[in-house]
Every structure is written in C-alpha cells, then in structure tokens.
Amino acid sequence: MPQTTPPTTSPDSRAPRTVPVPHPEGVSNDEFRAALSRLAAGVVLVTAHEEALSADGPGGQDAGMTATAFLSVSLDPPLVLVSVRNGSRMDDLLDEQPLWGVSLLTESQRHIAGRFAMKGRISDRLLFEDIPYRRGEVSGAPLVGGALAVLECRTEQRVVAGDHTLVIGRVLTAELPSVEGGPLTYFQGRYRTLGKG
Incomplete structure (x- = not known):
C-alpha cells in the first residue's frame, strides 16, 4: 500500500491573523493607568530651590516632588x-x-516618597521637616541624605x-554614597522593595 504524506501548507495559504480593532475613542484613562501600573519603576525625589529676596536679604524656598517617570536619556x-x-x-x-x-531613594525612604507625593496637601516648608539633606554645591537644591x-x-x-x-536635564554632578539596602520601587499602585511585596 503506497504511503501518503500530509499536505503542506504554504505561508500564503495560512489563515489570516486577526488584529484587534482599536476603540474609536482610544484606551480609557483607567485602562491606561492599570496597564502601566504593571511596569515597575524606581522612585526618585526631584528637588529645586527657588531664590527670593526679602527685607532680611537673600532667601528662598525649597520644593520637591516624588517621581517614578524618570530615566536616563543619553550617555554623551x-x-x-x-x-x-x-x-x-x-x-x-x-x-x-x-x-x-x-x-x-532607598527602600528605607518610603516615608519620604509618600510625603512628597501628597500633591500640595503639605506646605513646602513642612515637606522637608525632619528629613536629612544637604544643599547641592551647584544647584542649591536639597539632596536627601542616605539616598x-x-x-x-x-x-x-x-x-x-x-x-x-518632559524636562530633559544635563547631569552636572553625580555622587554615589555608601548606603545599605536596595532601591525603592513602585508597582501596581504601591511602593515596594525588591524581592518583597
């Protein structure tokens, strides 16, 4: 009895792949937020010093914000x-x-991230209360101790x-203090540490 071989399928004869049709109005805010919450991100504190003049002479105020949308852009x-x-x-x-x-920020600095993420519910003066920091020699901005x-x-x-x-900045100085612990991360709406929930 002669043997038969199964028919071969050419690439052209395969069934066409179905491509999802995008919703006419695009992805909703909730869908977008939920999807991107599954991308783990490092947590940083961005700070600046606002110069001001008063009757007592030069002064100013510090401001800061917690950020997870932070990344390197270029090496040179x-x-x-x-x-x-x-x-x-x-x-x-x-x-x-x-x-x-x-x-x-490190995993032990979750309280700092939380405080600066409170979106204006705390005055700039109180934001930095009890947080160890020093001023950058170039920027004058508060730089958190233990970062x-x-x-x-x-x-x-x-x-x-x-x-x-999107604020793109040239890095003028970079310091790597000797500290213990890993980075603070943000995943699915919560601050987390590596290897822990």
Missing part, C-alpha cells in the same frame, strides 16, 4: 528626563529655575506632552 552628553505634571508647583518652579537635584545616588542637573529642554512636561 549625560542627560536624564523627568515627567512633571503641567501647572504643578514643580512645573512652575522648573520653568523658572534651570538647576535641580535628584535623589534616588542611593544624588544628581545635580541643569535643564536643557522642555517638551510639553499631553498633561505633562
């Missing part, structure tokens, strides 16, 4: 990017002040993107 020149909500206190300040600092690394940056470019502005 050394550039980083942070996304800042349009119209926020930090957006207004960085529009006027080109020098700012970044502190890469994994601290950077001082100068704004090179601002790009408005939807309801945020």
Whole structure:
C-alpha cells in the first residue's frame, strides 16, 4: 500500500491573523493607568530651590516632588528626563529655575516618597521637616541624605506632552554614597522593595 504524506501548507495559504480593532475613542484613562501600573519603576525625589529676596536679604524656598517617570536619556552628553505634571508647583518652579537635584531613594525612604507625593496637601516648608539633606554645591537644591545616588542637573529642554512636561536635564554632578539596602520601587499602585511585596 503506497504511503501518503500530509499536505503542506504554504505561508500564503495560512489563515489570516486577526488584529484587534482599536476603540474609536482610544484606551480609557483607567485602562491606561492599570496597564502601566504593571511596569515597575524606581522612585526618585526631584528637588529645586527657588531664590527670593526679602527685607532680611537673600532667601528662598525649597520644593520637591516624588517621581517614578524618570530615566536616563543619553550617555554623551549625560542627560536624564523627568515627567512633571503641567501647572504643578514643580512645573512652575522648573520653568523658572534651570538647576535641580535628584535623589534616588532607598527602600528605607518610603516615608519620604509618600510625603512628597501628597500633591500640595503639605506646605513646602513642612515637606522637608525632619528629613536629612544637604544643599547641592551647584544647584542649591536639597539632596536627601542616605539616598542611593544624588544628581545635580541643569535643564536643557522642555517638551510639553499631553498633561505633562518632559524636562530633559544635563547631569552636572553625580555622587554615589555608601548606603545599605536596595532601591525603592513602585508597582501596581504601591511602593515596594525588591524581592518583597
């Protein structure tokens, strides 16, 4: 009895793949937020000092914000990017002040991240209360003590993107203190540490 071989299928004869049709109005805010919450991100504190003059002489006020939308952009020149909500206190300040600092927070600094993420419910003066920091020599911005690394940056470019502005900064100084512990991360709406829930 002769043997038969199964018919072969050419690439052209395969069934066409179905491609999801996007919703006419695009992804909803809730869907977008839920999807991106599954991308773990490092947590940093972005700070700046606002110069001011008073009757007592030079002065000013510090401001800061917790950020997870922070990343390196270029090695040569050394550039980083942070996304800042349009119209926020930090957006207004960085529009006027080109020098700012970044502190890469450790897993033991969750309370700092939480405090600066409170979106204006605490005054700038109280935000820095009881938090150890020193001033950057170049930027004058508060740099958090005990952070994994601290950077001082100068704004090179601002790009408005939807309801945020992407602030691209050149890194002017970088320090790596000797500290214990790993990085603080943000995943599915919660601050987390590596290997822990």
